[in-house]
Amino acid sequence: MKYNRLSICGFSLLSVLFALTSCNGAKKSDATKKDSVKSQAEIKFDRTFNDYALFISGISGKPGSVLGNTDSTPAFTEHKNAFGKRWDEMDQNRLSLMRKWAGEEIHTRVNKNLNTFYPFSGPDFLHVYQIFPHSKKYMFLANEPVGDVPDLKAMNDKDRAEYLKSIAASLGDIFKRSYFITGRMMSQIPRVKGVIPVFMVFMARNNCEIINIEKIQLNKDAKTAVRAGSAQGGLLEGVRITFRPAGNKADIRTLEYFCCDVSDDGLTKTPELLTYIGAFGKSNTFVKAASYLMHYGTFSKIREKTKEISAGILEDDTGIPLRYLEGFKPVLFGKYVKPIEDFSGVYQADLDKLYKDKADEVRPLPFSLGYHWKNKDQNYMLFTK
Numbered sequence: 001m002k003y004n005r006l007s008i009c010g011f012s013l014l015s016v017l018f019a020l021t022s023c024n025g026a027k028k029s030d031a032t033k034k035d036s037v038k039s040q041a042e043i044k045f046d047r048t049f050n051d052y053a054l055f056i057s058g059i060s061g062k063p064g065s066v067l068g069n070t071d072s073t074p075a076f077t078e079h080k081n082a083f084g085k086r087w088d089e090m091d092q093n094r095l096s097l098m099r100k101w102a103g104e105e106i107h108t109r110v111n112k113n114l115n116t117f118y119p120f121s122g123p124d125f126l127h128v129y130q131i132f133p134h135s136k137k138y139m140f141l142a143n144e145p146v147g148d149v150p151d152l153k154a155m156n157d158k159d160r161a162e163y164l165k166s167i168a169a170s171l172g173d174i175f176k177r178s179y180f181i182t183g184r185m186m187s188q189i190p191r192v193k194g195v196i197p198v199f200m201v202f203m204a205r206n207n208c209e210i211i212n213i214e215k216i217q218l219n220k221d222a223k224t225a226v227r228a229g230s231a232q233g234g235l236l237e238g239v240r241i242t243f244r245p246a247g248n249k250a251d252i253r254t255l256e257y258f259c260c261d262v263s264d265d266g267l268t269k270t271p272e273l274l275t276y277i278g279a280f281g282k283s284n285t286f287v288k289a290a291s292y293l294m295h296y297g298t299f300s301k302i303r304e305k306t307k308e309i310s311a312g313i314l315e316d317d318t319g320i321p322l323r324y325l326e327g328f329k330p331v332l333f334g335k336y337v338k339p340i341e342d343f344s345g346v347y348q349a350d351l352d353k354l355y356k357d358k359a360d361e362v363r364p365l366p367f368s369l370g371y372h373w374k375n376k377d378q379n380y381m382l383f384t385k
Contacts, residue, residue: 147194
């Protein structure tokens with residue numbers, strides 16, 4: 001099932017010409033390796049991933065880069081200057097405001113060190129990391145394909161130049177709107193396949209050092225396994241990225257992303273995902289631009305599982321409707337207005353009343369993040385148990 005609305009899973013991206021993998025299953029049988037939690041001493045740092053991430057992010061390579069002096073080409077210099085300028089503008093107008101707001105309004109109300117759960121995420125490490133940068137583990141769920149690490153070393157200068165243009169094009173809407181539009185992604189960026197390259201950009205630009213990238217699958221026993229190719233037998237495909245804040249070798253983090261259908265029908269076919277989510281433990285949950293999917297009865301399982309594991313839920317009105325959040329205490333931010341015209345039947349009269357009744361308690365929201373990017377009539381709500 002594809003959630004083909006304005007934004008698929010909140011951060012619609014790259015349902016494009018994707019021949020390497022599909023979301024669920026493949027005809028070929030591929031070897032998998034036993035998966036286990038590695039100690040810090042066992043974690044191997046493959047600098048290839050980080051060198052590639054720096055390059056596609058428009059950041060000059062470090063001494064000894066596996067890409068040599070490719071960052072001295074005119075194409076890279078152009079990408080570095082143009083991409084860097086757009087990023088700096090976004091940081092000034094949005095990201096820096098989010099970081100300050102999170103420190104003052106969110107971290108004082110929740111345990112900022114909990115793991116972070118992000119359903120309907122796409123590869124939106126960018127925004128969630130501004131709000132929850134202290135988590136040791138992140139779990140992302142969406143239905144965009146996983147893809148692969150681009151083989152930059154095998155490309156010639158011309159191919160690398162074209163790839164950099166594709167990366168810049170793929171992120172155009174995130175700079176402007178804070179989310180992606182599916183149709184535009186499908187038609188404009190056929191070279192960027194899957195979410196992995198976008199995760200790499202967002203991590204590098206947030207001063208995180210990528211240690212390893214492993215393609216994984218979720219087996220029927222709700223255990224992950226490292227895969228060499230596509231998953232088989234309808235198993236869910238994912239990726240695990242091991243990283244650390246640059247300069248802090250001991251602070252090892254992991255992010256897992258699964259390409260999945262989290263509708264009730266999809267979860268009936270892959271019940272191991274619900275088990276795996278449950279084992280993630282109490283978390284802070286983030287939801288934005290999620291196409292209002294958890295408003296519908298066809299997404300009741302993911303809605304209930306999200307409530308079950310969440311110590312706190314930070315969401316806009318596209319997340320879990322107020323009527324399902326009995327037992328959670330709300331803190332309101334910004335302004336609640338009717339959903340944009342792309343969505344119908346999801347206006348919340350009870351939420352509108354709550355905003356009006358608590359008008360004196362509604363906290364300011366100093367940034368716009370979501371569908372109301374044009375007029376900035378944006379809302380966020382923090383629900384805590």
